[in-house]
Amino acid sequence: MATHASATSCVRFTGLPLWWCPVLSLAKAAKDYYLRKLGEISPGEDYYLRGGTATGMWRGNGATELGLSGTVSAESLVRLFDGQHPGTGEHLGRSLRKDGVAAWDVTFSADKSVSLLWALGDPETRQQVLEAFEEATSEALAYFESVASSTRGASKTPVLDDHGDPILNENGTPRFRVESWPIATTGYVAASFTEFTSRADDPQLHTHVVVANKVKGNDGVWRTVDGRLLYRYQLAAGYLHEAVLRRELTERLGVHWQPVSNGMADIAGFTRPQIEAFSRRRHQLETWRQEQGLPDTAAARQIAVIATRNPKRDRPLAELEAEWRQRAVEVDLTPGQIARLIGRGRDVTPADPEALFESLASMDGLTAHGSTFAKPEVVKEIAGALPEGGTRNQIEALAGMFLGTRDVVPLLSGRDAEPSDIVEDHALDEPKTLNEPLAADRVVRPMRRRDGSLFPGVRHERLYTTTELLATESRVVEQARAGIGAGRWTAPGRLVEGRLRRNRHLTEGQREMVRQFATSGNAIDIGIGPAGTGKTAVMAVISQLAAMTGTEIMGTALAGRTAAGLQDATGIPATTLTRLIGESKDRGLPPRVVLVVDEAAMVGTRQLAAVSDLVEAVEGKLILIGDDRQLPEIDAGGLFRALVNRLPAIELTDNVRQHQAWERDALTQLRDGTVDKAMKLYQQRRRLVIGQDRDDTMGHAVQDWYRHVTATGDLTSGLLIGYDNDTVDELNQRARTHIAASRHLDGPTVETAERVFQAGDRILCRKNQSRLGVLNGDLATVTNVDQESKNLTVRLDRDAETRDLPGWYLELGHVDYGYALTGHKAQGVTTSRTFTVITGNTDREWVYVAMSRGRHANTLYLASPEPADEQCTHLTHQERKEALDALTVSLGRSSVQTAAIDHLPGSGPASSDIAERAAWIVARRQAEHSELEHRSPGIELAAGR
Structure with a gap:
């Protein structure tokens, strides 16, 4: 769950939950902006070093290598951002580019219940919570450093034909084979800063770890960090942080825990109203959003964050503590009740490895949503499966033990299963030196999270599967x-x-x-x-x-x-x-x-x-x-x-849907991965619109859609498509506002589930209901509204017959507006024109589906990432180009899954004995464990603290 900033003059990042170890990349050119504006502090005042925070401390093996220890000064922090030795000012390797990434901000945040225990506990309890949080942060950072601190060397060689002559691209430039390799380093040069409050002055323990984008390779050369590894391992590190924190607090204070959900657990005894009483920032944002009439979407929440942002006032901690205790009394959080939440420290209940491993290897385990997995997924799942947590050593030991069980089959790495990349080199006019990492799109194989979103993969990462899935x-x-x-x-x-x-x-x-x-x-x-x-x-x-x-x-x-x-x-x-x-x-x-x-x-x-x-x-x-x-x-x-x-x-190869030959060609190129050619065609035909910002982009899409459906007089002739549910919600709201102001709707209205429906409205059914004759994904037009019963009569698109939707179906939220759909809902839909809003992180398969729905025209609207501050709201020409470049890179990657059998040694399309080989591997794997009853040692025996 990452927070990513682009390396431009304005830091942009996607809004993702803060409580997981978010990773924020800090652009060198945006350094001063970020330090000054992230906390809305005055120019010249340093975000990390201002009053009200714990003293900055040096961390990381790389810092030790440089002789850095103890507290961090302002001068040393500035040098760190500039790629210099914090003590001497000496440049560490090549200078960072002006628009390059200067550092990575890795944030570890405690759950609200833990922050409340610290804020409201007695002095001894508070000290124990702080020490537990520090131990969890140290362990998680040590894990990060052990798996995600490497750099990369790179080289490129010209591609030659059979006669030894260079092969040229269409533009006459040489074609190169680009290769890169990982290089181990001495570790991070990092500085950590612990804060105790949220922007609303609520208790919120969190630590910023600023990791310099400079690491020393084992060959003695300073290079930049392979930042993709930070994103690759951040979920595992976040889950591990929470597991260590649970264990520490259990052993120190004897607390009990509510069930773990998504890696986190509340301390047992805190009620939801009590926690909400100390989450005023969230309430502030929600109140403002509702007052402005904005939909409950990620973009609307981001607008609320910016509009309601106030400076952190750095009030004295004693003043805040008095306020917290007064507020606690109002929600029955008395000192006596806080004392009852803790007891004598106790040993953590050991995990049952057999039951744990059986769950991980089951159909609902690690292979529920992917045919293969790697060690980070195992670490993440084990950390989240331990109710009272564990140490880093224990969790990693259990992960290693699981990967050695009879139910797990080692495979080739993701990269080894594919042919070497040949790239048409547009960006690399100069040979890459070992001091400059290769661009991410040149070396990474995309992988998919369980929620469907993409994260960068790691070259040569060992993959695994289960014997059940392979069989x-x-x-x-x-x-x-x-x-x-x-x-x-x-x-x-x-x-x-x-x-x-x-x-x-x-x-x-x-x-x-x-x-x-x-x-x-x-x-x-x-x-x-x-x-x-x-x-x-x-x-x-x-x-x-x-x-x-x-x-x-x-x-x-x-x-x-x-x-x-x-x-x-x-x-x-x-x-x-x-x-x-x-x-x-x-x-x-x-x-x-x-x-x-x-x-x-x-x-x-x-x-x-x-x-x-x-x-x-x-x-x-x-x-x-x-x-x-x-x-x-x-x-x-x-x-x-x-x-x-x-x-x-x-x-089948003949496209009989799209009327324009050029559009059929563009779709073929997009499907085949020739993305730059496809994007060029869409640009030339003015079917690619890059807005000034996200709001502007969505406005263009809805305006164009409205002009089209108004001109045709048919709301079914145009369809808006959005990449995610939040985007679709906003598009639907905007489209419906336009339609309501026109003469397309008439008659009485019915309001339900935050939607107002009227005759003429386009709707989407979201739940199969056989007795009503509707299916999930059915599009329809409202033909009549019964205000008394709140029933809708609708005409389905798929058979033109009418159906009656009763009020209870609407009240349960099974009906939404149908002016805009997600790409998944749009698959199988055909219309006259489509208007698709995307971001630069959209994958190729999704765009191919969206851009093939319209018979006569399909237009792509590229939304830039949401700006971090209202002072940076418009894209320059260069930033537009960068947005398009980012999209082209993203579309160059495929999100298709690969079967586990395609990662077996020696497997390939021509293999005719693949089933026999897979069966032999499974049998051999199980035979290795059949002589002895497989009983894993308990967690305490697997690894010590």
């Missing part, structure tokens, strides 16, 4: 390989050709796909259908052929709306995967059935395996239709892609 993947691959030409359902050739003659509108690619599916006899056939290529038309013909041969055909998809769309367009009876699997577990599928899985690339490995097993049990045929270049799986995935690489899959 599941290999079983399906073996079923597919063994099922080639297995004599499953086919239709006579003459019948197939006759159907094709009757469907003259089909492209040649669609015809070939029909022939493949209907005549191959394969147990599993795969069709790749890029956006707009008409895969539904293919399945309509397959449906006809199945009926003509007396074969039962069924369809399924992840989403009910997708299944309904398949059924409506092809006549194939379809339902959701969850329902199909649940209903077929006992009774099975019809004999020799043909089962079509739509949007199969979005289906997780375990669900895809369950479907494959069901079809195999009745000797049926499984047809997988999807595109692994569109939105990836939410659950552990990569299996569809693995099958594509190993089976004779057939791909």
Whole structure:
């Protein structure tokens, strides 16, 4: 959970929760701005060194190497930001660029209940809390330093053809092969500053650790920190910090804990009203937002932060303590009650490693949302699974023990599973020296968090999977390989050709796909259908052929709306995967059935395996239709892609949706990863808009959308698309305001769940309700409002029939505005024009889906990161270019998942014995543990303090 600042003259950062070890990059050029304005203090007054904070202290092995210890002076801090020796002023390696990152601010913050125990406890309790917090911070920082303090060396060599001549890019510049490698260092040069209050003068223990962007490599050369590692390990460090803090307070004060949630736990005994009484800043922001009529979104909260920001007044601690104790009495937090929260220090209850490891290796554990994992994820999950916490050594020891169990299979690194990168070098006009790290996009493989957002991966990081998931993947691959030409359902050739003659509108690619599916006899056939290529038309013909041969055909998809769309367009009876699997577990599928899985690339490995097993049990045929270049799986995935690489899959190539040839070309380039060419086309056609700021960008998108739907007189002809729910909420509010001011809406209104609906409104149904005839994701237009019952009558887009939505469905929040959708909700939607708002951190698959929804036009609106202060609200020409460059870099990365079997040693698309190899690895792994009963030592035996 990071806070990232761009290296420009205005520090920008995304708003993320403060209580996890946020990482803020400090631009060298923005150093003075940040020190002066982060706390709204007067010019010349240093944020880190002003009164009211604990004395700054040197930290890190790198600081020790330089002979730094004790307190930090203002002069030494300035030198630290300038890349100089804090004591002598000597430059440490090459000078930092003016717009470069000068330092990293890593912040460790205590949970509010811990801060309250410190603020309201007796002197001994307060001292114990401070010492516990200091120990947790030291341990977490030591972990950070051990895993995230390396730097990188880099080199590039020209790419030569077979004759030894340089290969040139289209612009005539040489093409280079860029390589980099990690270099170990002596550690961080860092300074820490502990503060005790929030901006609202509430108790809030937190420590800023300013890590200089200079480290000394083991080769003696000073270079910049590989900052991607800080972001890579910050979640693990944050969870570890909280676990150590829980253990320290348990042993020192005997406190008890509420259940751990997302790595954090409140001290048992504090009530939510008591905690809220000391969270006035949050209340202040919420009150201001509501008074201004702003939606509850991240952007609105950021506006509230800026608008209500007051200087930290550095009031005397004694004055604040008196105020806190008075406020505590008002919420029944008396000294006696505080005393009852603590007791005699006690030993932490040891963890049960067997139960812990079983949970981590289960389907709901580390591979619930990804086919592979690395050690940081293990550290994070273990730290969050210990109710009373543990030490860093214990947690890391448990992580190592888990990775050595029979249920875990070591794999190749993420990078080793892919070919070397060849880059068309636009930025590297000069050879990279060892003193300058390679740009992040040149060396990193993107990885995905559990919430779906991206973080940079680490080259050559060892990956792991579980024996259960590897066995599941290999079983399906073996079923597919063994099922080639297995004599499953086919239709006579003459019948197939006759159907094709009757469907003259089909492209040649669609015809070939029909022939493949209907005549191959394969147990599993795969069709790749890029956006707009008409895969539904293919399945309509397959449906006809199945009926003509007396074969039962069924369809399924992840989403009910997708299944309904398949059924409506092809006549194939379809339902959701969850329902199909649940209903077929006992009774099975019809004999020799043909089962079509739509949007199969979005289906997780375990669900895809369950479907494959069901079809195999009745000797049926499984047809997988999807595109692994569109939105990836939410659950552990990569299996569809693995099958594509190993089976004779057939791909549609003719885009029949987009009317403009240039737009079809741009989408192809975007899908294939030729991002710079695609962006150039969108720019040339004025389909890429870069706003002055986020508000300006969203305003442009909504204005353009409104002009379009007003000109056509049809609200269904245009669709706004946003990257996340907050953006979509704002777009919907803005769009609805425009529509309400026009003549598109009429009649009575009904207000429910913070929404006002009227005849003419566009709505989105958010919950499947079969008896109402609506599905999650259904778009509709309100045709009538019953104010008395609060019922809506709506006309669905997918079948033009009307449905009655009762008041209780609205009251439960199952109806939202439908003027704007997220990319995931928009997948499968086709309209005339789309207007898509994104940030520079959007991944390629998402943008490809969003920009392929409109038949006539699709426009991209690029929003810059939210500024940190009202004094920096407009982008310069250079900053616009940087925003576009950042987008191009982001789109150059893929977020698709890779199956675990694609990380096995020697695996690859051409491997025909992959299932046997995977089975052998699993068997060998388990055999290593079969001679002795596998019993892990208890946590206290695994590692000492």
